[in-house]
Amino acid sequence: xxxxxxxxxxxxxxxxxxxxxxxxxxxxxxxxxxxxxxxxxxxxxxxxxxxxxxxxxxxxxxxxxxxxxxxxxxxxxxxxxxxxxxxxxxxxxxxxxxxxxxxxxxxxxxxxxxxxxxxxxxxxxxxxxxx
Numbered sequence: 567x568x569x570x571x572x573x574x575x576x577x578x579x580x581x582x583x584x585x586x587x588x589x590x591x592x593x594x595x596x597x598x599x600x601x602x603x604x605x606x607x608x609x610x611x612x613x614x615x616x617x618x619x620x621x622x623x624x625x626x627x628x629x630x631x632x633x634x635x636x637x638x639x640x641x642x643x644x645x646x647x648x649x650x651x652x653x654x655x656x657x658x659x660x661x662x663x664x665x666x667x668x669x670x671x672x673x674x675x676x677x678x679x680x681x682x683x684x685x686x687x688x689x690x691x692x693x694x695x696x697x
Contacts, residue, residue, distance in 0.1 A: 569593050572685045573604060575623075583634075584621065590680060597664060598674040600686065601653050609646035612638075620644060623662070623688065624652045663689040 569627045573637065575584035588603050596605070601623075608622040619635040620626060626644050629636035638644070656662055664671040665687040666678050678686065 571600075571680050574685060574687045576687045576689050576693075578689065593680045595678050595680065596674065597657070597671045597676045597678065600678060601674075602650055603659060604645050604688075605650045605653050607656045609644045609649055613643050616641065616643075622649065624649060624656050625650075639663070648667070661691055663691065665689060 568591060571588045571590055573588060574582050583633075586604075586605060586607070588600075591627055592599050601604050605623060608620070612620045612622070616638075618640065619632055620629060620637060621635040625631065625636045626638065626649060626688065628642070629638050631637075657664070657674070666684065671678070678684075
């Protein structure tokens with residue numbers, strides 16, 4: 567039976583700037599599996615509708631920053647494997663944090679137990695200008 571997990575994108579101030587729900591096949595997943603599932607779903611959603619703006623965790627190559635997403639070249643499909651690799655690299659380099667409740671996930675192999683009411687927050691880290 568599928569399990570659902572609420573995912574939120576948040577600012578450092580705690581403001582929710584995006585929310586989605588992932589359907590998972592198990593009640594236990596690793597951080598790596600969470601990132602893979604999220605990225606796969608985002609890319610599939612974009613490739614089906616090709617709206618011109620990709621709403622995803624990491625910026626695709628050749629995309630431009632846009633309000634609430636990344637503007638893509640017209641007609642371009644996104645490769646979910648490339649996006650997954652970029653997201654893993656961003657996590658390892660601490661470009662975003664993953665919080666499960668009040669607990670920060672530090673390792674790609676950390677396990678998340680999906681229970682009712684559990685919410686996962688992705689917090690993008692904005693580098694300071696000039697330092």
